[in-house]
Amino acid sequence: MKGFFRVAWLVVRKDMMVEARSLEVVSTTLFFALTVVLVFAFGLVREGTPVGDVSAAILWIATAFSGTLALGRTFERERQADTLRALMLAPADRPAIYAGKLAGMLLLMALVELVLVPLVGLLFQAPIVAYPWHLAALLLAGTTGFAAVGTLFAAMLVRARSRDVMLPILLYPITVPVMIAGVRGTAAIFQGTPDPDLARFWIALLLFFDVVFVTLALWTFEPVMTE
Amino acid sequence: MIDDFERLSVSSLSRHYGRRKALSRVTFTCDAGDIVGLLGPNGAGKSTLLAILGTLLAPSEGTVEYGTVTAEKGGAGLRARIGMLGHDLFLYPELTALENLVFFGRMYGLPDAPARATAALDRAGLGERAHDAVSGYSRGMRQRVALERALLHRPRLLLLDEPFTGLDQASAAALVGRLREEQARGVLIVLATHDLDVVDGLLTRELFLRNGRLMDVGAGQGPLRDRYHAAITAS
Amino acid sequence: MSTLNKIELALAGAMLAVAPWIIDAAPYESTMGLVQKIFYFHMPAAWLFLLAAIIAGTASAMFLFGKKRDMDGWALAAAELAVVFGIITLVTGPLWARKAWGIWWVWDARLTSSLILWMIFVAYLLLRRYGGPGSDKLGAGMALFGLANVPFIFVSVNVWRTLHPQTSVVPTLPVQMGGPLWFCITAFFLLFLALLSMRARLERQRVRIEDLYLAEDEA
Numbered sequence: 001m002k003g004f005f006r007v008a009w010l011v012v013r014k015d016m017m018v019e020a021r022s023l024e025v026v027s028t029t030l031f032f033a034l035t036v037v038l039v040f041a042f043g044l045v046r047e048g049t050p051v052g053d054v055s056a057a058i059l060w061i062a063t064a065f066s067g068t069l070a071l072g073r074t075f076e077r078e079r080q081a082d083t084l085r086a087l088m089l090a091p092a093d094r095p096a097i098y099a100g101k102l103a104g105m106l107l108l109m110a111l112v113e114l115v116l117v118p119l120v121g122l123l124f125q126a127p128i129v130a131y132p133w134h135l136a137a138l139l140l141a142g143t144t145g146f147a148a149v150g151t152l153f154a155a156m157l158v159r160a161r162s163r164d165v166m167l168p169i170l171l172y173p174i175t176v177p178v179m180i181a182g183v184r185g186t187a188a189i190f191q192g193t194p195d196p197d198l199a200r201f202w203i204a205l206l207l208f209f210d211v212v213f214v215t216l217a218l219w220t221f222e223p224v225m226t227e
Numbered sequence: 228m229i230d231d232f233e234r235l236s237v238s239s240l241s242r243h244y245g246r247r248k249a250l251s252r253v254t255f256t257c258d259a260g261d262i263v264g265l266l267g268p269n270g271a272g273k274s275t276l277l278a279i280l281g282t283l284l285a286p287s288e289g290t291v292e293y294g295t296v297t298a299e300k301g302g303a304g305l306r307a308r309i310g311m312l313g314h315d316l317f318l319y320p321e322l323t324a325l326e327n328l329v330f331f332g333r334m335y336g337l338p339d340a341p342a343r344a345t346a347a348l349d350r351a352g353l354g355e356r357a358h359d360a361v362s363g364y365s366r367g368m369r370q371r372v373a374l375e376r377a378l379l380h381r382p383r384l385l386l387l388d389e390p391f392t393g394l395d396q397a398s399a400a401a402l403v404g405r406l407r408e409e410q411a412r413g414v415l416i417v418l419a420t421h422d423l424d425v426v427d428g429l430l431t432r433e434l435f436l437r438n439g440r441l442m443d444v445g446a447g448q449g450p451l452r453d454r455y456h457a458a459i460t461a462s
Numbered sequence: 463m464s465t466l467n468k469i470e471l472a473l474a475g476a477m478l479a480v481a482p483w484i485i486d487a488a489p490y491e492s493t494m495g496l497v498q499k500i501f502y503f504h505m506p507a508a509w510l511f512l513l514a515a516i517i518a519g520t521a522s523a524m525f526l527f528g529k530k531r532d533m534d535g536w537a538l539a540a541a542e543l544a545v546v547f548g549i550i551t552l553v554t555g556p557l558w559a560r561k562a563w564g565i566w567w568v569w570d571a572r573l574t575s576s577l578i579l580w581m582i583f584v585a586y587l588l589l590r591r592y593g594g595p596g597s598d599k600l601g602a603g604m605a606l607f608g609l610a611n612v613p614f615i616f617v618s619v620n621v622w623r624t625l626h627p628q629t630s631v632v633p634t635l636p637v638q639m640g641g642p643l644w645f646c647i648t649a650f651f652l653l654f655l656a657l658l659s660m661r662a663r664l665e666r667q668r669v670r671i672e673d674l675y676l677a678e679d680e681a
Contacts, residue, residue, distance in 0.1 A: 007334065014319070014330050021321040021360065085283055086317035090334040091307035149607065156603060161594030169588060173581040174607050177614035180622050201621070209614055216610055223526045224603045227284045227596055243676055244595045 004099070007092040011100025016107070018077070025073045026111060033066035033112050037119060045124075055126035056186035060142070060179055062116055067109050067146055068168050071154040074105065079158050088225060098151065098221040102214075105147040113139055131189040134199045141206035142182035145213060146175050152217040156224045181205045231308065231383060232294025233259045235280070235415055240289035242275050242439075249275040251439040252289070257417070257432055259383070262410055264426055265419040266455055267436035273419035274314060276436070277386045280417060281311045293384070307335060310382030312390055316373040320362035324348055324372045327361060328379060335380040347375040352401075366393030374402065378409070385409060387418035391425050399425050427451035435459060463660060470656035477649035488642040497561035500554050502642055506650035507550035508576065512612075513654070514544035515579055518586070519609025522602035534598050535665030537605055538590065539658050541583050547654070548580035571623040575615050582608035 019025055037058055044054045078084040087097050117135070121128035128135060153170050157163040185202030188195045235257050242250040250272045257263050265273040278284040280291060282298040282305065290297055293305055311317070318327050325344055332340030348357045351371040361369060370393055377385060391399050399422070406416060406429065420426055427450060435442040435458035442458045463471075485502045518540035525533035555573045556566045567573075586608065590601045 003336075010330065010333050014322075017326065018319055018321045080315070081318055081320060082313050082315035083317055083319055085313060086311075086331070087334070088283060089281060089306060089309070089311055089317075090331065091303040091305075091336065092334055093303070152603065156600045157593075159596055160589075160600060162592050166589055166593060169585045170604055173578055173585055174604075174611055176578045177611065177618040180618040184622055205614070205618060205621075212610060212614075213607070216607065220526060220603050220606065224599050227278075227599075241676075243672075246672060246675060248676060 004093050004096045007096035008100040008103060011087070011097055012103045012107070015074070015101070015104035019108070025070050025077075025108060028073065029066045029070045029108070029112055030115055032069050033062045033116055034119070036062040036065050037116070037123065041123060050124045053187045053191055055120050055124035056183050056190050058124065059116060059120045059126075059186060060182045062120075063109065063113060063139075063143065063182075064146060064172070064175070064179060066112055067105075067143070067150060068171060070108050070112070071105065071147075071150045071171075072164060072167055074101070074108075075154040075158050084155070084158055094222045094225065095218040098155065098218060101155065102147055102151045102217075105151050106143060109143050109147060110140075113143065126190050127194075128190075130194060131196055131199065134189050134196055134203070135186065137203045138182055138185045138199065138206065141203055141210055142178050142185075145178040145206055145209045146171075148210060148214045148217050149174050152221060152224070155221070159227065177209055178206065181209070232296070233413075233415075234292075234294060235384065235417075236290075236292045237280075238290055238292075240276070240279065240291065241287050242272075242279060242284065243287045248439050250279070250286075253436075253439075253441050254289075255432075255434060255441065257415060259413045259415050260410055261431045262406060262416045262418070262429055263432040263434060264430040265417065265434050265436055266423070266451075266458075268459065270438075271436040272439040273436055274388055275439075277311070277388050277417065277419055280384070281309055281386050282306060307380065308383040309386065310377035310380065310384070311386040312370075312373050312377040312388060314388040316369055317376060318361050318369060318373055321360060323358050323360055324353055324364070325357040327372065328376055331376050332379050337380055340379075343379055344375075347379055348372070351375050367395060367398050370394060371398065371402075374405070383413075383415060385414050385416045387416065387420075389420055390418055391420055391422040403429055423452045423455055464663075467656045467660055470652045474649050474653035474656065477645065477652070481646055481649060484642045484645055497558060500557055502646045503650075504551065504554040504558065505643065506647045507547045507554065508572075509647065510650055510654045511544055511547040511551050511576065511580070514540045514547060514658075515583065515609060515612065517658070518544055518583065518605045522605035522609075526599065526602045526606065531669070532662075532666060534602065535662045535669070536658075537602060538665055539661035541586050541590075541601075541605060542661060543654060543658055544583040545580065545587060548576065548583065551576050552580060569623060571620045574623070575619045578615050578619070579608070579612065582611065 040054070040058045040061065041050075044051050044058070075084070078087070088094065090097075117128055117139070120126050150167075150171050153174075154167055157166050157170075160166060181202040185199045185206070188198040188202070237256070238254050240250055240253045241248065253272075253276060255263075265276060267273055275284065279286050282301070285298075293301060293308075296305060298305060317331075319330075322330070325341075325348060328344035328347060329340050332344055337343060345354070345357065348354050351374070353368060353371060356364070356368070361372060364372070370390065374387075374390060377387070390402060394402060403425065406418075410416060418426070430451075433451070433454070435455065437459055481502070485499050488499070488502070518537045521533045521537035521540060524530050525537060552573070555570070555576070559568055559570065559573070560566050582604070586601055586604050589597055589604060593600055
């Protein structure tokens with residue numbers, strides 16, 4: 001067990017070092033998230049005010065889209081010098097490598113969300129500070145679910161043909177429950193008369209999703225990665 | 228942890244990708260101290276064979292035995308005894324040479340990874356550039372770092388895919404010397420290469436591959452280049 | 463085609479041929495009228511859609527963890543049937559909705575869940591078709607995740623839909639599990655069984671031909 005966390009930590013630290021040097025994924029993903037918010041604003045803001053409770057939806061759609069982009073780029077990087085194979089070659093627990101990549105993705109997406117949330121609050125008058133803990137829990141649990149599935153799929157698609165198209169095609173249908181729970185939970189605390197109990201229900205569902213899919217991904221990583 | 232092994236036995240090994248046969252019934256045995264050359268044109272199956280020997284790829288049929296264990300049973304303990312230099316070098320271009328080596332050293336569970344990495348870079352003549360990002364290196368320099376990466380954990384089995392690509396004559400000679408040292412230490416080396424003149428005299432075993440098949444030629448005489456052409460063009 | 467398949471197909475064919483008369487003879491539903499009859503095809507298709515999804519996911523898990531090569535053929539066959547029966551479900555559902563609620567698509571909880579599950583299996587087939595070598599394993603992962611997802615889709619879609627004020631929703635129709643319904647379920651099930659085993663065998667034979675082709679070349 002100690003070995004598992006050591007390897008996962010090594011992988012996370014390595015990813016952070018690589019990213020710190022190039023800043024490629026962070027900068028492009030952040031800018032892309034901004035673009036998504038803007039595009040939705042053009043469609044959903046009438047006469048200066050947003051239509052209905054769209055702020056929650058925009059927040060989650062921007063997260064999912066930019067998360068997909070980040071997943072693709074992160075694993076493209078591991079593909080270029082075939083380093084993913086080098087990782088698989090190491091005498092380490094292979095699920096630990098998955099765990100490390102997942103943790104790296106989570107850190108990256110958390111960074112994007114730190115910019116996205118205030119932006120959505122600012123542009124769409126969303127009450128982001130009304131229930132800060134609920135919002136944080138929703139984002140954390142939702143992002144974990146999305147990234148857990150996404151990291152496994154992106155890793156296994158590294159050696160597939162047409163992987164750029166395949167990632168969203170496979171990932172979005174599977175993560176529909178995350179999107180529904182994330183959007184509805186966030187909308188519940190953003191709406192006129194907030195409903196924190198409802199948000200709590202969605203947080204519970206997300207946590208359950210996380211447990212099931214992280215376990216399943218750790219379990220399937222080794223067999224799907226051996227060619 | 229599995230026992231160390233002295234012998235590598237490959238029997239009737241095949242690997243298909245759909246209908247394309249990358250390898251077909253390859254059989255050979257080699258021992259510690261051997262330097263085995265995989266020789267053949269592009270697409271002959273050299274890289275596929277190396278990937279299977281490195282446990283990265285499962286064979287469609289046949290077995291590979293490392294001493295007495297197979298890749299499936301050997302698991303992480305077996306992987307700890309294999310070193311591989313891939314065609315794409317397995318290095319993170321954004322990181323420095325030292326960071327690359329230290330990272331992989333730690334992945335292999337080496338307690339003295341930084342010290343070993345520094346020593347390895349000095350030996351490769353890259354000590355002064357240890358703190359430069361690999362992306363700024365020439366192909367030859369990267370090749371040297373990648374070789375050190377593969378040797379860092381002192382593997383029993385060393386797999387090299389085109390190790391002479393991009394090396395000038397002096398570096399190639401240095402690499403040959405390095406391989407002889409490892410050979411003397413009892414390392415079993417399998418290398419795929421096109422540079423016949425460089426490896427002539429270095430190899431203890433020559434395996435000629437064509438269309439995924441081992442060409443059966445007797446122990447011939449004369450320069451490797453001539454024997455290669457004879458083997459590859461033989462019907 | 464095995465004898466069993468022939469019997470299944472013949473029976474299913476005969477039963478589906480007489481099904482219109484049996485459905486016609488069934489009691490006329492007063493509020494829905496004629497459109498209610500579609501239910502006799504809709505429900506069996508929906509059940510088999512779910513069954514196909516379960517088979518695909520289970521077979522994929524066995525392929526992935528048990529290294530049983532045959533199971534991949536069963537998974538692929540079941541996934542294709544999931545898409546086919548899913549289409550029937552998704553087409554007959556809105557026909558019903560048009561009459562019941564006046565619009566084609568109302569994001570009804572069950573229909574929406576079906577759509578999502580259907581998309582998962584379409585994605586699976588796309589991966590199998592365009593993923594290149596190794597996509598059998600990747601597909602197995604996808605199908606397994608798809609199956610594990612079913613309860614989450616169901617709960618989330620249900621809660622999402624029922625927490626909104628709904629004005630025009632007619633609750634699910636009272637259904638007498640009458641003879642005609644069971645008749646149709648049996649017919650569809652026989653058809654499903656025959657198609658599944660035939661498709662799986664086709665896949666096994668394709669694998670064998672590949673093997674023979676490869677062996678031929680060796681000799």
